[in-house]
Amino acid sequence: MTDFLTALCLAMVIEGVVYALFPAGMQRLMGQIQSLPPTFLRVFGLVAATAGVAGAWLIRSSALIVP
Structure with a gap:
């Protein structure tokens, strides 16, 4: 269970860094995903x-x- 929670936290870190570094790019990506x-x-x-x-x-x- 510890490994699972660690992996979940690392996924949150990676996703958070992407949103923090490329907010406009993520907005464009979300618009494309909707289509x-x-x-x-x-x-x-x-x-x-x-x-x-x-x-x-x-x-x-x-x-x-x-x-």
């Missing part, structure tokens, strides 16, 4: 979630990374 069809957003979200789970699994199960 995308919901099906595309759903598929993109599923692909991103799958890639995240696969990446976390690879990192956790890899013998190359010393704990």
Whole structure:
């Protein structure tokens, strides 16, 4: 549970830094996202979630990374 909360906090840091450094760019991006069809957003979200789970699994199960 500690790892999950740490990952959640790091995601918040990364997102916060992006909004702090590029506020106008994020506003433009949000406008562009609104014009995308919901099906595309759903598929993109599923692909991103799958890639995240696969990446976390690879990192956790890899013998190359010393704990």
